[in-house]
Amino acid sequence: MVTVAPAMSDIRSAAPAVPVAAPPAAARPAIEIDRLDFFYGAAQALHGITLGIPERQVTAFIGPSGCGKTTLLRCLNRMNDLIGIARVAGGQIRFDGVDINDPRVDVIELRKRVGMVFQKSNPFPKSIYDNLTYGLRIQGEKNRARLDEIAERSLRSAALWDEVKDRLQASALGLSGGQQQRLCIARAIAVEPEIILMDEPCSALDPLATAKIEELIHDLKQRFTIVIVTHNMQQAARVSDRTAFFYLGKLVEYAETRTIFTNPANPQTEAYVSGRFG
Amino acid sequence: MNPANSAALRARSTKARWMEWGVFGLLRVATYFVLACAAVVFLDIGIKGGAVVFRRHAPFINIPFLTEAPETLNVFEWEGRKRTMGDREFRTFRAQHAAELKGVQVEAYVYSAGGIFPNIVGTILLVLGSIGLALVLGVLSAIYLSEYAVDGPFIRFVRLSILNLAGVPSIVYGLFGFGFFVILLGWNVSLLAGWFTLAFMVLPVVITASEEALRSVPGGYREGSLALGATKLQAILTNVLPYALPGILTSSVLAIARVAGETAPIMFTTAFVVRDELPWQVKQWTDFFFQGVMALPYHIYVVASKIPQNQYTHDVQYGTAFVFLFTVAAIALTSVVLRTRLRKKYRW
Numbered sequence: 001m002v003t004v005a006p007a008m009s010d011i012r013s014a015a016p017a018v019p020v021a022a023p024p025a026a027a028r029p030a031i032e033i034d035r036l037d038f039f040y041g042a043a044q045a046l047h048g049i050t051l052g053i054p055e056r057q058v059t060a061f062i063g064p065s066g067c068g069k070t071t072l073l074r075c076l077n078r079m080n081d082l083i084g085i086a087r088v089a090g091g092q093i094r095f096d097g098v099d100i101n102d103p104r105v106d107v108i109e110l111r112k113r114v115g116m117v118f119q120k121s122n123p124f125p126k127s128i129y130d131n132l133t134y135g136l137r138i139q140g141e142k143n144r145a146r147l148d149e150i151a152e153r154s155l156r157s158a159a160l161w162d163e164v165k166d167r168l169q170a171s172a173l174g175l176s177g178g179q180q181q182r183l184c185i186a187r188a189i190a191v192e193p194e195i196i197l198m199d200e201p202c203s204a205l206d207p208l209a210t211a212k213i214e215e216l217i218h219d220l221k222q223r224f225t226i227v228i229v230t231h232n233m234q235q236a237a238r239v240s241d242r243t244a245f246f247y248l249g250k251l252v253e254y255a256e257t258r259t260i261f262t263n264p265a266n267p268q269t270e271a272y273v274s275g276r277f278g
Numbered sequence: 279m280n281p282a283n284s285a286a287l288r289a290r291s292t293k294a295r296w297m298e299w300g301v302f303g304l305l306r307v308a309t310y311f312v313l314a315c316a317a318v319v320f321l322d323i324g325i326k327g328g329a330v331v332f333r334r335h336a337p338f339i340n341i342p343f344l345t346e347a348p349e350t351l352n353v354f355e356w357e358g359r360k361r362t363m364g365d366r367e368f369r370t371f372r373a374q375h376a377a378e379l380k381g382v383q384v385e386a387y388v389y390s391a392g393g394i395f396p397n398i399v400g401t402i403l404l405v406l407g408s409i410g411l412a413l414v415l416g417v418l419s420a421i422y423l424s425e426y427a428v429d430g431p432f433i434r435f436v437r438l439s440i441l442n443l444a445g446v447p448s449i450v451y452g453l454f455g456f457g458f459f460v461i462l463l464g465w466n467v468s469l470l471a472g473w474f475t476l477a478f479m480v481l482p483v484v485i486t487a488s489e490e491a492l493r494s495v496p497g498g499y500r501e502g503s504l505a506l507g508a509t510k511l512q513a514i515l516t517n518v519l520p521y522a523l524p525g526i527l528t529s530s531v532l533a534i535a536r537v538a539g540e541t542a543p544i545m546f547t548t549a550f551v552v553r554d555e556l557p558w559q560v561k562q563w564t565d566f567f568f569q570g571v572m573a574l575p576y577h578i579y580v581v582a583s584k585i586p587q588n589q590y591t592h593d594v595q596y597g598t599a600f601v602f603l604f605t606v607a608a609i610a611l612t613s614v615v616l617r618t619r620l621r622k623k624y625r626w
Binding site: 109 | 429496499500502503504507508509512624
């Protein structure tokens with residue numbers, strides 16, 4: 001099998017439901033969150049969040065449990081739609097200049113372009129190969145050679161190829177926890193999204209597996225915009241370029257990661273990153 | 279060690295110990311009692327029915343009993359010996375020996391000769407059709423209830439109705455089927471009416487169990503699919519339903535046993551006491567759905583309570599019960615095997 005890397009645009013054959021502008025220049029934020037208010041029923045979970053997520057960088061969301069960081073992450077590919085009582089009450093999230101909560105937006109198309117990796121690794125109880133090609137196959141790709149090629153490329157990108165190349169037809173559930181999570185990352189990469197959301201991807205992994213994923217994140221940011229929610233402040237410091245600190249549903253501070261950890265402007269941030277609360 | 283303490287260690291008859299011994303004994307007796315009852319039923323049918331179905335000499339199976347239709351048994355004195363003869367055989371015999379038979383007293387016992395082939399066929403047809411219907415309707419409703427319906431007063435009411443439906447006695451289903459399918463829709467006493475009546479009877483079981491099976495599929499698979507750009511329907515079809523199938527099949531095993539076994543729902547809707555044509559002997563294919571069939575449970579009911587009892591009915595009663603028991607067991611076993619296979623394929 002030969003690995004060829006075609007242009008990313010080849011993969012996105014389906015026409016987007018909403019006219020989108022040309023891919024933004026590197027300087028432009030990939031996602032702009034603008035005064036976002038979010039409710040679970042009557043309880044407000046996010047208060048007027050405004051932040052821009054820069055393209056091809058790693059942005060980390062940190063904060064104590066219940067601060068709204070995962071809620072915000074799940075707003076970015078509208079996974080909160082699955083929760084009946086959840087609703088965006090005000091503000092916008094703009095992706096390619098389009099408000100993703102606009103009723104005309106095709107949420108399926110959005111999720112193809114904004115992929116997600118979950119806290120609890122969730123490989124499907126199918127073969128490794130079927131996991132990798134799932135996203136493409138539901139989009140209607142049937143060409144076996146192309147599926148093979150993308151499976152290999154995704155596995156290589158997720159640094160998993162050497163470990164599983166001889167057992168692609170074996171069940172994905174036979175992999176170790178860290179391998180399963182990397183398989184989930186590979187599966188997300190296979191549909192060539194522009195953005196990858198990671199919801200505490202290492203919280204169930206041992207330090208060695210965590211190190212591998214962090215290394216992977218570092219490689220992936222050459223090609224993808226990554227947003228990562230983490231409880232582990234060292235992890236945020238190690239992998240991210242920019243860090244946003246949330247507390248009680250509000251964005252307290254958002255800056256270069258180095259600034260957040262060495263010279264935060266807000267005393268609350270300083271207290272949190274130095275471990276004095278949270 | 280203090281001698282008093284070591285004596286206490288060896289004591290065996292404290293009150294709590296006696297209590298424990300008594301309660302465990304009671305639990306054991308209760309369980310064994312059930313086992314004993316089941317054993318008596320199975321042994322009784324197995325031994326007496328087995329004697330009818332199996333033969334001591336080759337081919338070891340009473341093939342006519344499994345391949346012929348029920349017929350009347352004729353008993354008469356012939357050349358100083360008692361002869362027993364099935365109706366078809368007797369008619370030829372009578373034609374040949376008309377003169378000699380004059381004045382010979384012939385006793386006729388209905389359904390005591392021949393076999394139960396049409397009944398086996400009828401029961402299999404009833405089970406396949408009604409389970410098919412119940413699974414399709416039940417799984418569709420279960421998918422709606424577990425994946426699409428938004429919980430609210432109406433959906434709670436729907437669930438309550440389904441649960442209540444499970445408690446309706448089977449004779450009520452029979453009468454409903456008779457009033458609705460047979461009379462109102464004009465389907466007459468037919469296979470189709472029986473299928474629908476039986477399907478409605480087991481739908482609550484199938485829906486409830488299928489919904490349970492769908493709910494037990496981890497939410498991560500749904501989210502994982504959706505996050506890869508699947509529509510909700512794609513997620514359900516590729517990543518929820520396949521994993522719920524073993525559970526759904528488990529419920530269908532229970533449903534099969536009920537569908538095959540119930541007499542009340544079919545006695546007004548589909549069952550014939552006797553019918554000469556076999557189900558596939560129809561003039562045109564649409565007639566297939568609108569014909570009545572003979573069925574094993576109804577045949578047991580008829581031979582056990584609707585005909586005069588004598589030494590000749592005994593065999594057909596036990597033989598039918600035996601075949602019935604093992605037909606149901608065989609159908610159920612098929613779905614157990616299927617379930618086990620699926621479980622191996624999709625395990626999480």
